[in-house]
Amino acid sequence: MSPRPPAPSPDLTPITFEVLLSLIDGPQHGYGIKLDIEARTAGEISLGSGTLYQAIQRLEREGLIAATRAAAGSGDPRRGRSYKLLPAGRAAMQAHLRRLSRVVDYARARRLLPESRS
Amino acid sequence: MTGPGESIYRALLYLYPRAFRARYEDDLVAFFLADRAHPKYGAGPLRPIRFWTATLRDLVRAVWRARTGRDTDDPRPATARAGVGRPRWPIRADLRAAWRGMRATPGVVLSAVVLLALGIGIGTAMFSVVDAVVLRGLPFDEPDRLVQVSESNLDGADAWPAAWPNYAAWRTRQSVFSGMAASAYAGWLTTAGDEEPARLRAVRLTASIFDVLRVAPALGRPFTPADEVEGAAPVMILSDGVWRRRFGADPDIVGRVQRFEGGARTIVGVMPRGFTYPLGSVAASAIDVWVPIVPTARDRARDGGRTYAFTVVARLRAGVGLDQARVEMQGIRGSLATEFPKWFEDRGVMVRPMTAAIIKPEVRAWMLFLLGAVGVVLLVACLNVANLLLARAIARGREVAVRAALGASRWDLTRAFVTDGLLLAALGAAGGILIALWGVEVLRATLPDSLPRLASIAVDRRVLFTAAAAALATGVVFGLLPAIWLTRPNLSDGLRAGGRTVALAAGGRRARTGFVVAQVALATLLLAGAALFAASFARVVRVDLGFDPEGVVVVGMTPRPAPGAPRLDLAASRAMVLDALDRVRVVPGVQAATVIGAGTPLGGGGMTQPLDVPGPSPVRFTGPDEPWVHGATAAYLETMGATLVAGRWILETDTAAAPPVAVISDEAARRYFAGVDPLGAIIRLNDRDVRTVVGVVHGTRHVGPEEALRPEVFVPFAQGDQPSGDIVVRAAGDPMAVVPAVQAAIRAAVPNATLYQAETMEDAFARLTAQRRFNMLVLGLFGVLAVLIAAVGVYGLMAYVVSQRTREIGVRVALGAAPSGILRLVLGRASRVLVAGVVAGLAGALLLERFVRSFLFEARPHDPGVYAVVTVLLLAAGLLAAAAPARRAARVDPLHALRAE
Secondary structure, eight states: OOOOOOOOOSSOOHHHHHHHHHTTTSOEEHHHHHHHHHHHTTTSSOOOHHHHHHHHHHHHHTTSEEEESSOSSOOOGGGOOEEEEOHHHHHHHHHHHHHHHHHHHHHHHTTSSOOOOO | OOOHHHHHHHHHGGGSOHHHHHHHHHHHHHHHHHHTTOGGGOSSTTHHHHHHHHHHHHHHHHHHHHHHOOOTTOOSOGGGSTTTSSOSOOHHHHHHHHHHHHHHSHHHHHHHHHHHHHHHHHHHHHHHHHIIIIISOOSSSSGGGEEEEEEEOTTSOOEEOEEHHHHHHHHHHOOSEEEEEEEEEEEEEEBOSSSOOOEEEEEEEOTTHHHHHTOOOSEEOOOOGGGGSTTSOOEEEEOHHHHHHHHTTOTTOTTOEEEETTEEEEEEEEOOTTOOSOOSSSOGGGOOEEEEOOOOHHHHOSSSOOOEEEEEEEEEOTTOOHHHHHHHHHHHHHHHHHHOHHHHTTOEEEEEEHHHHHSOHHHHHHHHHHHHHHHHHHHHHHHHHHHHHHHHHHHTHHHHHHHHHTTOOHHHHHHHHHHHHHHHHHHHHHHHHHHHHHHHHHHHHHSOTTSTTGGGOOOOHHHHHHHHHHHHHHHHHHHHHHHHHHTSSGGGHHHHTTTSOHHHHHHHHHHHHHHHHHHHHHHHHHHHHHHHHHHHHHHHHHSOOSSOOTTEEEEOEEOOOOTTSOOOOHHHHHHHHHHHHHHHHTSTTEEEEEEEBSOOTTSSOOOBOOEEEOSSSOEEEOGGGOOEEEEEOTTHHHHHTOOEEEEOOOOTTOOTTSOOEEEEEHHHHHHHHTTSOOTTOEEEETTTEEEEEEEEEOOOOSSOTTSOOOOEEEEETTTSSOSOOEEEEEESSOGGGGHHHHHHHHHHHOTTOEEOOOEEHHHHHHHHTHHHHHHHHHHHHHHHHHHHHHHHHHHHHHHHHHHHTHHHHHHHHHTTOOHHHHHHHHHHHHHHHHHHHHHHHHHHHHHHHHHHGGGSSSOOTTOHHHHHHHHHHHHHHHHHHHHHHHHHHHTOOHHHHHHTO
């Protein structure tokens, strides 16, 4: 039996994970999150409003992020509410990253990915 | 400021679940507004399209995810998703559950499906008729640009065909139409040659009609202006039907010459299948050939008589509206009126859309009325289904309560009911479409031939779509109704009541009672309508025609000279007809035979002439007072079963040489001689024919039972100026049986006679009353169906009430209540429901009566007899339906009933 890759986190989907990543540097409003994800993924993930806010709804429900009144940067109320990362969200993200990191290590060991750190 | 885009987006947000929208609406809109500036949508005119495409795609996906719980973004199995538990709409599981539920009560379900199928089927069939007759557009290119131009009286109330010189002037002076064309009936063309003579129904057309209608022959060429010149070689174009029937669909038909009495014609074309013109009230299949209009010098002249015979159609030029065309045509009429004042002192001009000219308002009203009636039937069927679903919902009240207690959401429970309704509706629709396919055939055969576009009635995609939509709406609406109040938040009541579902039952009984009352009311309405139409039909049938149509057949004939012989003069022609009559009289089975000149009763033809009563103060009768003038022989009274009122009838001795005499009808005596004895009086017909009145006969309704009596004058056929007449025979037994022998006898006397299709007087009567018969049958069918459905509803309700109150009834019986008392209790309750329904229905019928009065013959307003019959019928049917549950209640065994708890 060859070792199996660990399963991804049962709590985070690709989109919720991306949303959490976008909140590391501080609270963001919805559209800011969208632009951030687009910039980070070179436009590969471009979220529509419904998809984004369904992800936000799930994260809010699971206690990983929360709406905040203190909008970072632009205080433009027309941009909508801002969301901040909660400690549980940071923990979930870190757990997810650890799992991903294990997956990446595994993939490198099997030469599925090039060594990039050298 | 809110732009239109934002408003649309906000409206679309209602597709999301309410909780989601409540929390994120402003955020979503903020996102939407910000996203409009996103560079990825590019630039140029396509930018908004790209933006909206992306926005809507996201919306649809997100709504789908939210509504179904199917999150494509979420890799976990559906059951593991937080807050969902399982798919939001497990369609297959719901359908399985609904199917299981239905199989548990097959009888009830079957009756509901059958009733729904009948409702949808009959509704669909009727809709296909209405669609084909009044709703669908005309079968021409851009039909809404076609108009009919008619002459009218000065106040523009009535439209008449145009006179040729006026049509010609309109055509050359107008600038609003891209083309104008005329048509006129040309009667029958009788074929000549070796074979048995046949008659082809012909219409005359101008060559311009092909451009105006934008049609072309499938074979050969259209008419050209060269065909319209006097002296041009006579040509004709065949209909597809006659080309197939008579010419075996010969592809080389163009160029063939067909001989007719009065000349030969060259076939120059065949019109495509389905083409017919004009589209008026003549049955679509009836036109066989088209021939060019060749106006003669007399037609074109403005000095001779005025003949109004031409139906004019025109196509509006691009960019020209109807009003503009009307203004210009009024202007042309004005200048014509100054040039030819005699022609226009009583004539205006009318421009109408062609659709309005063909589909007369009364036909439209009739069709929409039938559609309304069928809608009521469908509604009664729907109420029945709702009732059934409700009953099942109540029966499942405990299950509902348990499921709710176990955490089933209101949405879960609602879905179960809606799935139930949809499944029933789907089964009903499937059956309904089968019934519709069959029903359309029946309707097409039953509807009066005079209905425009009868031949184009068919169940097509439009009609099927309507049926499906009706079924879908039924399923959703009547599935939702029980769901809405059964799943109200106090569901736990169902559990607390120890399984007897009292709380659900109370509301359920009220709703079911309401449904049944509504069913009874609608059934009353339909039955009242049916009764009104039946009474009206009975009045039509009972009208005194003035003769006895039973056993009488009309055999039409025209004497013709032998080939090569000179034209027949009046005397020779008349002698031939009388000779034929003598031979017909001795045909076995013929009881009596006469000749009737100038149109037989109910035959649709006739001739009126102005009549003068000379004397010291002469009176002239014209217009509506002009009498029908018939030629007749001595045997007329016996043949027709008419009654002589005074004086004598025409005798064999009233020959051409004898003094001219006439017999007038009692109506004529009343109008012309008002109380004075007319016998021996002198009358003058048509300004020249002076006769002595020798008798008075009971008047006949020449045109049909609904026509007012018109004066009549009978003159001896041997003395009149009619060269021919139809031979009318009274036969013992089936009158059609003697027709071959009668026709052989005629042919023996007049070898070259043209014989026409024989028609019995009873068939003619049926033809004239076809629309009334149809209305009566259809409404009768609807009424009976509605009463049946309502009776099923009453039965269901009372059975339910009895089963709910079994314990109470048991207690009553144990305390000494007599079975008859229990019976009264149940029937009393049924009566209250019935009376409420009947009263509501009667009130509705009395209110709606005035809308149907125009369809009734000599309607008596609020005819008490009709309404009494309806009331009695419905109460009887309802009590009969309630009898079985009532008897069951009366036989309740108290011990058993009490133990059952």
